[in-house]
Amino acid sequence: MEIVLCVTGSVAAVETVKLAREFKRQGHSVKAFMTQEATKIIHPNALEFATGQEVVLELTGKIEHVKYSQADLILVAPATANTISKFAYRISDNPVNTLLITAYGHDTPIVFVPSMHDSMYDAVSENVAKLKEEGIVFLNPRLDEGKAKFPAIGDIVLESIRTVNLDRVKKNLTDDSLDESEIEDLNMEMLSKIAGLNVLISLGGTFEEIDPIRGISNRSSGKMGLELAKEAYRLGANLKILAAHHEVEIPKVFDVIDAKSSSVMSEKTIELVPDFDVFIATAAVSDFAPIVKEDYKISSSLNLSLEFEPVAKIIHQIKKINPDIFLVGFKAEYNIPEERMIQCAKTQMQDAGTDLVVANDVYKKGCEFGSDSNEVILVSDEIKKVGLNSKSEIAKSIFKEIANKI
Structure with missing residues (x-):
């Protein structure tokens, strides 16, 4: 350029x-x-x-x-x-x-x-x-x-x-x-397919309050979601981000909605997905939330026992709301065989109707939570392996796959 x-x-x-x-x-x-x-x-x-x-x-x-x-x-x-x-x-x-x-x-x-x-x-x-x-x-x-x-x-x-x-x-x-x-870095057919699309991306990890001071979360940094957002923006998509807790600096040019808890993430997602062509669900949404949330700081002198209840899977609701949306799910596993990881991704496709699942093993060196690199398997009607690379390059591979499938 x-x-x-x-x-x-x-x-x-x-x-x-x-x-x-x-x-x-x-x-x-x-x-x-x-x-x-x-x-x-x-x-x-x-x-x-x-x-x-x-x-x-x-x-x-x-x-x-x-x-x-x-x-x-x-x-x-x-x-x-x-x-x-x-x-x-x-x-x-x-x-x-x-x-x-x-x-x-x-x-x-x-x-x-x-x-x-x-x-x-x-x-x-x-x-x-x-x-x-x-x-x-x-x-x-x-x-x-x-x-x-x-x-x-x-x-x-x-x-x-x-x-x-x-x-x-x-x-x-x-x-x-x-x-x-430029040809190596940019395919005009892919660009023409992505430019102008309404793309919604969730990133980070949700935080579930126990009291006004404490809560539970997960180790998602938001780095993969951010790189996907940057790639979508560069390709000319109309981008909106749903941001849970994250460890990255989101560019000011992006349209961002805060969605720190699983309940807010669910509410905002359900509200927005009817107007979008693509939803990339990279956010790590809590699987459990406290049954009781105190409105005061719990004393540290007390023995504490907490009860949790399962949180409804947001990704299972998307296709019911917008059947035409291209839905990309993520499946992070830990130290399991590759065949089993692919099967977990296929199960998500069956249960949630995802069109593409990005599966990865966070146990592998260079693929840990918070790392700048990743190694993934793209699961759809075919299986494509993407070797260890920077998350920015992984994001390009994911969008190439979206453009091929959309």
Whole structure:
């Protein structure tokens, strides 16, 4: 993917070296343009180091504004009130704004990442709204301490890749239009199937209160669910997350509903599934809950005996509510033979009507709760084994299987 990073005169320009390096780390090409005001905050040499390419500071006989106007994405980060307002009225008095106007004429996707004082952001809201109506994507800033601050680097990268993928679907691009590295990472047929789908993902482990201070939970970290959410978002799905207790930082660009307990998880799931095309149930929902929940802290000086009751399996209700939904279940087992694990997955398919079950053994090295890797078996009308790999790569394999089956 070829990205043109336009850096303007906000103090958040200091973050662009890390941003460019992250794009490069993920295998993308980055070319930087800078306004003169930006060079007062960060030296062009820093961005030349980060991108591995010469930075465009002025337009020359090489007509840089034309040469780079048909990149995969024009990313303005940070975007000042000045740059936003000039582009809204097609003023081209610097390399960045001239590039933006040329790129817009070529229908190249453009993403703005505003960064300024919140009063300035409010003052240019009409210009922002005007550009949004024209198809320009804006990544909402972090509103904090009276400032519209630069979002997390990961959020910017996610939104950028999503924007490019949605643009490819809109333009009906084929694999023939991609370079070899992109073909390996992205199948256009898969992208066209996933983009625009309503995808619901549950993640983490539910917490069942014993009293206002204590409770029981499980060791689910939410890492696998998060990687699946990131992949869904990158592929252009309309994503919603139901989040139980988790140990991961969920990107601010995601639409998240808290569902800490099994009862809330059940309530929200039943409410939402009628409107979704795909439900990926990665959350580890408690199998048992206390029969009695005290509304005061139980004294630690007492001998304590607790009674639990089984919790109704949420996954068994999904197909009854929405028979057409593509339902993905997870089956975590511990130190059992592979044949038995596959049989457990098939039993879930029979009982719950799941279309795909992701089975794994958390006893195996590298597959433990909280690990960054996994080894899974994809069980549907066929059996596919996915060897030990990062959870981000496992997520890609799962979505390829969903696209093949949906």
